[in-house]
Amino acid sequence: MEMRRVVAAAWLACLLLPMASVRGRNITAMLAGYKEYKLYNKYLSETKVCDEINARDSTSMTILLLSDDAMSTLVSDAGESLAAIKNALRLLSVLDYYDRKKVKKFGSESADTLYQATGDAVSVTGNVKVTDLDGGKFGFASATTGAEVSTVTKEVKTMPFKFSILEISAPIEFDGLFDTPSTSNLTRLLEKAGCKQFAALVASTGVIKTYESAMDKGLTLFAPNDDAFQAKGAPNVKKMSSADLVTLLKYHALSGYYPKTSLKAAKGSLHTLASTKAGKNDISVVAKGDDVSLATGVGKSRVADTVLDNTPFCLLTVDRLLVPVELAGAPEPAPGPAAAPLSSPPAPQPADAPSEAADHANHKAKKASFAVASRSIGGAFAAAAVCSVVLASVL
Template structure:
């Protein structure tokens, strides 16, 4: 049963991999969108696109993308491009068959939580005569952008279509996004319910480390106040100042990694605490839209996004992240059994099951324990010997039968999947 389950999981993974898409690789084949492709990578929107099963990209050619990028900083460009990522599938055929001639589609910008009302939605209208218009879903917004051509599609997974010019939603380009240096890290954390964490990073001076790193790229995982009250959190007052600093630096990564990037992360990621003496890394696992960080001692769900402003990203996490380098030794009584597995003591510790009674070692029942091994050589004269041999044979037969059935069924299943 276990082998069959592993086979089914393997097949499911293979199918998932075959359905996966990579927007960077797709656009690499079209040099006229190289600048658009570059900004998708710089803003990490490419990672978010690759985690979506159904999506449409409204691509801008190099001329239109250059005009947009020349006037605005990277955080604003990210907001604008998020409006060009539709969370639905539209190819050329579907665009010209819109029911009632008009529809509204949610974009990636709407999912950020920074899009009030329906400012993060796009209006798509069939203008007849082969033209399809795109514009903000805000009432009264013009349909300035039109469908140009179909670039690439993998029905009904991903579609890339070119539009004539950027879609502009009210306030998206006029309100400049704050830079990393403008963000009040402590203020944002306190507002998010992480006051305990704030007091620790201020007291230890780690806040300055965060602020310096934020200029080039920083992702912060801040435990909530409730996380510090959990029963399994060690007494942090017993840590040395250096250990406490390492613990706090362990909650940060020296790169801009929004949730979409974390979802696509497969290798362990280094933290600010990583040094030559210890890995201090984090492993990431994803289930649906949930992202979990694993330390080797405990794990925590990435709960909410506090700040996502390139190159700074701040998340709250449900639990305090405990690195194995600091806390991995105490909860591990496992090394104790290792000396017991030495050649001499192990048989003595496991062989005499009635070891609680010392007399039983010298008592007459000791010889019969050898008799089953010698019974095949002699005739089964005693009733106890017969019952012993039968008890040994009876469970073996069903086990062998079950093993044979599983082997045959496994072979059939494997044949079916391979065919």
């Protein structure tokens, strides 16, 4: 009996092991224990480049680190602009794996970066050159002509052919790296993005001033396109009171910087400019693959395009108006099943013949169980070797 309990406990441990494993990349957590990279890690978080790195968990990458002294130089060169610093950190995020052995084997070559992948780069300026140097060393430089090579001074962490973190001696820069788009005319940006009606409303109500005052601190604006105002179920903004209209417009902005990649990783409710201390007028994110939607409690709206990402301000378009529950009113209860006529009660079904509803519920339960089992089987295979060792030692 005792042996059976031990074996059962071993099998339980094997079943729970896949659930205890943690998958996914977390670059800021990897660097948290290194005091010499505290400034670099701080700006990874503030610019949200960390979310872009983590989102590419299936992509081989090389992160080029700067010590606090070298990072201070980069911040100064960027004029302390978060948007410019973000460009530089994207350039230091290489979309391929490199270490000393690989460079010595294959020699110098060009590699893409997150900066190039954003579409902000022109031609090869978003790439870096990996250079094999004398004395067993190697380094990285901008792909622009005559760029100075920054030498790799330390291999901080390497996961062969998957992910590596390398310290380099100096920032990698080129003319134009720190150029960022202008946000001085928000109305014009909205009009060019096909959101003319939204632009007119925020201008006429004065809400645009609220947006502009929040842009330097952190603001994410969801601008509905012109078709959204004509969509089925959209509120008639012409019939709304001034106070409700202002609330509606403020509800389209988050009090923080959330580019689309960061929205995918957002958990729980997010505060809008219309949120109250009681938690009213919050919004939540529903992400599935590359698709991101916003849930208001009344409906959902798909996040369509990024018009401008200029840290700490981000302008995105949405397909539908975002309407909070407080403005939409309580949703109508779903109609219940029609009552059967008293004159013709349903005939009782035999005990051994389940009803259609019960059979349907049973079928759904089986599908749910199968889905859970399917998701778990990958983790179970990963734990098979450990289970074998545990059971062998027990038996």
